[in-house]
Amino acid sequence: xxxxxxxxxxxxxxxxxxxxxxxxxxxxxxxxxxxxxxxxxxxxxxxxxxxxxxxxxxxxxxxxxxxxxxxxxxxxxxxxxxxxxxxxxxxxxxxxxxxxxxxxxxxxxxxxxxxxxxxxxxxxxxxxxxxxxxxxxxxxxxxxxxxxxxxxxxxxxxxxxxxxxxxxxxxxxxxxxxxxxxxxxxxxxxxxxxxxxxxxxxxxxxxxxxxxxxxxxxxxxxxxxxxxxxxxxxxxxxxxxxxxxxxxxxxxxxxxxxxxxxxxxxxxxxxxxxxxxxxxxxxxxxxxxxxxxxxxxxxxxxxxxxxxxxxxxxxxxxxxxxxxxxxxxxxxxxxxxxxxxxxxxxxxxxxx
Amino acid sequence: xxxxxxxxxxxxxxxxxxxxxxxxxxxxxxxxxxxxxxxxxxxxxxxxxxxxxxxxxxxxxxxxxxxxxxxxxxxxxxxxxxxxxxxxxxxxxxxxxxxxxxxxxxxxxxxxxxxxxxxxxxxxxxxxxxxxxxxxxxxxxxxxxxxxxxxxxxxxxxxxxxxxxxxxxxxxxxxxxxxxxxxxxxxxxxxxxxxxxxxxxxxxxxxxxxxxxxxxxxxxxxxxxxxxxxxxxxxxxxxxxxxxxxxxxxxxxxxxxxxxxxxxxxxxxxxxxxxxxxxxxxxxxxxxxxxxxxxxxxxxxxxxxxxxxxxxxxxxxxxxxxxxxxxxxxxxxxxxxxxxxxxxxxxxxxxx
Numbered sequence: 127x128x129x130x131x132x133x134x135x136x137x138x139x140x141x142x143x144x145x146x147x148x149x150x151x152x153x154x155x156x157x158x159x160x161x162x163x164x165x166x167x168x169x170x171x172x173x174x175x176x177x178x179x180x181x182x183x184x185x186x187x188x189x190x191x192x193x194x195x196x197x198x199x200x201x202x203x204x205x206x207x208x209x210x211x212x213x214x215x216x217x218x219x220x221x222x223x224x225x226x227x228x229x230x231x232x233x234x235x236x237x238x239x240x241x242x243x244x245x246x247x248x249x250x251x252x253x254x255x256x257x258x259x260x261x262x263x264x265x266x267x268x269x270x271x272x273x274x275x276x277x278x279x280x281x282x283x284x285x286x287x288x289x290x291x292x293x294x295x296x297x298x299x300x301x302x303x304x305x306x307x308x309x310x311x312x313x314x315x316x317x318x319x320x321x322x323x324x325x326x327x328x329x330x331x332x333x334x335x336x337x338x339x340x341x342x343x344x345x346x347x348x349x350x351x352x353x354x355x356x357x358x359x360x361x362x363x364x365x366x367x368x369x370x371x372x373x374x375x376x377x378x379x380x381x382x383x384x385x386x387x388x389x390x391x392x393x394x395x396x397x398x399x400x401x402x403x404x405x406x407x408x409x410x411x412x413x414x415x416x417x418x419x420x421x422x423x424x425x426x427x428x429x430x431x432x433x434x435x436x437x438x439x440x441x442x443x444x445x446x447x448x449x450x451x452x453x454x455x456x457x458x459x460x461x462x463x464x465x466x467x468x469x470x471x472x473x474x475x476x477x478x
Numbered sequence: 479x480x481x482x483x484x485x486x487x488x489x490x491x492x493x494x495x496x497x498x499x500x501x502x503x504x505x506x507x508x509x510x511x512x513x514x515x516x517x518x519x520x521x522x523x524x525x526x527x528x529x530x531x532x533x534x535x536x537x538x539x540x541x542x543x544x545x546x547x548x549x550x551x552x553x554x555x556x557x558x559x560x561x562x563x564x565x566x567x568x569x570x571x572x573x574x575x576x577x578x579x580x581x582x583x584x585x586x587x588x589x590x591x592x593x594x595x596x597x598x599x600x601x602x603x604x605x606x607x608x609x610x611x612x613x614x615x616x617x618x619x620x621x622x623x624x625x626x627x628x629x630x631x632x633x634x635x636x637x638x639x640x641x642x643x644x645x646x647x648x649x650x651x652x653x654x655x656x657x658x659x660x661x662x663x664x665x666x667x668x669x670x671x672x673x674x675x676x677x678x679x680x681x682x683x684x685x686x687x688x689x690x691x692x693x694x695x696x697x698x699x700x701x702x703x704x705x706x707x708x709x710x711x712x713x714x715x716x717x718x719x720x721x722x723x724x725x726x727x728x729x730x731x732x733x734x735x736x737x738x739x740x741x742x743x744x745x746x747x748x749x750x751x752x753x754x755x756x757x758x759x760x761x762x763x764x765x766x767x768x769x770x771x772x773x774x775x776x777x778x779x780x781x782x783x784x785x786x787x788x789x790x791x792x793x794x795x796x797x798x799x800x801x802x803x804x805x806x807x808x809x810x811x812x813x814x815x816x817x818x819x820x821x822x823x824x825x826x827x828x829x830x
Contacts, residue, residue, distance in 0.1 A: 128705040128706070128708070128709060129653070130575055130654065130655045130678075130679055130705065130706060130709065131574060131575065131705075131709045132573065132574055132575060132576070132577040132578050132709075133577075133578065134573060134574075134577055134713070135573075135574050135709045135712050135713060138712045138713065138715075138716045157535060159533055159534050159535065160533045161533070162533065163529065163530040163532070163533055164529065164530075164532050164533060168529055168532065169526060169529040172524050172529065172725075174521060177515065177516065177520055177521040177524065177729075178515035178516075179694060180515070180516050180520065180691065180692050180693070180694035180695050180729070181511055181512045181513070181514065181515055181516060181691040181692070181693060181694065182511050182693055182694055183509060183511065183687075183693045183694060184693075184694050184696070210562065210720045210723075211720055213720065214720050221484065221486060221487075222483060222484055222486075222487050223482055223483065223484060224484070225484040225485075225486055226484050226485065246716055301481070302482065303482045326482075327482055335535075339532065339533040340532050340533070341532070341533060341534055341535045341536075342531060342532035342533065342534055342535060342536050342723060342724035342725075343532050343723045343724065343725065344536070344720060344721070344723040353480040353482065353483075354480070354482060356480070357480060357482065357483045357484075357487045360487050360490045361486070361487060361490065363490075364490045364598055368562045368563055368565065368566050368696060369696070371562075371694060371695045371696040371723065371725075371726055372694035372695065373524075373694075373695065373723075373725045373726070373729070374723055374725070374726075377529075377532070377725070
């Protein structure tokens with residue numbers, strides 16, 4: 127509390143960032159980072175010329191990156207929005223499209239920032255529970271007309287809706303924006319980008335943080351109709367006009383252009399995921415089918431908290447959610463083969 | 479206009495970014511960028527390890543950079559706030575400290591974003607005209623008790639208040655935050671950091687964009703009392719929790735540590751500035767004393783717009799403000815010696 131603060135500041139709760147340990151000896155399977163480095167092309171593009179050019183302001187529009195993203199999706203630059211990580215894109219989308227009388231709908235188990243943004247921006251919400259198999263059922267979103275935000279695949283469940291079910295959901299919701307958050311889509315799910323031509327209410331948000339191994343660079347983006355992108359640009363230019371810095375623009379573009387590396391990297395993560403699912407299942411974990419770079423697994427006998435703490439003691443970090451429907455599960459990011467072997471070895475030791 | 483937009487979006491005006499030409503043959507003296515590249519240490523720190531680490535999220539607190547900034551100013555990390563460029567820091571400070579009943583005071587001729595932020599955040603303001611010599615007079619800020627934002631040196635005038643006058647202003651304004659925006663302070667003015675110990679209401683904002691040649695990296699920061707910094711952190715974590723990316727943190731830290739290069743670089747800019755002032759003065763321009771990397775010069779016969787347009791035609795970009803008190807002036811960024819020679823040659827040709 128301070129006499130200098132606006133009233134606003136007094137009403138805000140200080141935020142405590144998630145655990146980001148700095149000890150390299152840890153096996154870090156708790157924040158869904160990619161275990162592999164970004165494309166070598168990212169290194170190559172950060173050359174003398176790029177560093178010398180840092181004396182100049184960046185392109186406020188991230189024009190080259192925007193054009194490349196548009197081309198990759200068969201869209202025009204006016205269908206692409208770029209932000210400082212997909213959290214930035216999401217926050218701007220909440221302001222641009224969800225701040226309105228009808229409540230925003232999203233699942234009970236989903237990305238934790240959605241309720242946070244609703245609270246911050248004063249957006250009404252209605253929680254739609256996942257079914258017993260932790261799946262989104264499009265029928266649950268058919269009755270009302272408010273906007274929708276839905277990760278596909280969902281987090282922390284890892285489950286994805288196939289395209290025809292997404293299409294059902296969109297066909298029943300044409301009046302307000304439907305935001306599909308595809309942070310994890312590259313690890314085996316189908317992108318809703320294919321549905322953009324038929325659905326001007328659809329906004330598809332993606333990120334370079336997961337499948338492109340660039341969490342440290344903060345680059346996210348959205349695909350949508352020109353009118354949705356124009357709405358986002360208006361809010362961005364008014365509340366947060368900070369462009370991507372030059373190295374972020376250059377690095378993201380280089381990563382985007384290296385399709386072979388991208389394919390290889392996600393194939394490796396998916397192969398390691400399937401190995402991990404098999405090993406966990408063999409040990410009595412109930413693992414949800416995942417199309418992401420993490421798995422949600424019910425711990426044998428439901429003793430998730432105990433296992434979480436024991437793993438942590440030996441330096442293996444996974445994610446535990448102390449909340450209904452999830453407190454018997456652990457969310458485990460897919461690391462390298464060596465990291466996952468270590469996880470399984472520690473589990474064998476601890477659950478012995 | 480769109481049925482999908484929030485009411486909010488309809489009320490916002492699309493923003494048109496300033497001219498950022500991409501043709502290298504231009505002589506670009508219109509955006510106050512540094513003509514010299516950043517410290518070679520920035521290049522050195524963007525190595526294989528830094529690029530590999532991009533797969534991991536950045537430190538949300540920019541801890542290493544914060545510690546280095548604190549040490550340089552003889553302060554503690556809790557006295558330092560870091561943002562995505564000083565515009566980000568300013569926007570958060572406006573929300574944290576200026577959104578309150580008493581109007582915010584600032585000069586009639588000053589940084590153009592202040593009135594923009596007031597409008598966006600619904601902040602009442604009162605304009606305090608500069609005196610006839612384009613100087614801030616602390617006496618003009620003594621009568622009321624609202625908060626103040628003041629660049630020192632001021633832009634676009636280039637004039638700076640000496641420390642004892644800043645102290646007078648602070649002594650008369652202890653109830654609300656006084657924000658001193660020191661974007662250009664390193665080019666010859668005195669920093670208000672020396673006054674922080676006595677003034678918990680003082681917030682000093684600086685940037686890596688000008689004197690550190692890192693406009694392309696988007697790094698700004700503020701020094702202040704722990705209670706002001708805590709207020710900024712609260713707003714940032716709530717509305718815009720985007721951390722600096724890893725390369726921005728590493729690059730800024732490397733630049734900060736290269737004190738010799740920094741000193742050399744600003745000495746060169748200041749020497750070129752003095753040469754430019756002398757040459758312009760000799761040609762009948764009335765040049766305000768500048769402690770920045772630009773000069774504000776009244777064009778002979780006041781024909782600033784015509785000269786601006788003529789210079790532009792030959793590829794020399796300077797800044798013209800079509801507004802009262804400034805429409806007979808040009809703001810000219812200080813480039814390399816060669817760039818300033820070209821400017822003078824073109825002026826000689828055009829005003830012949």
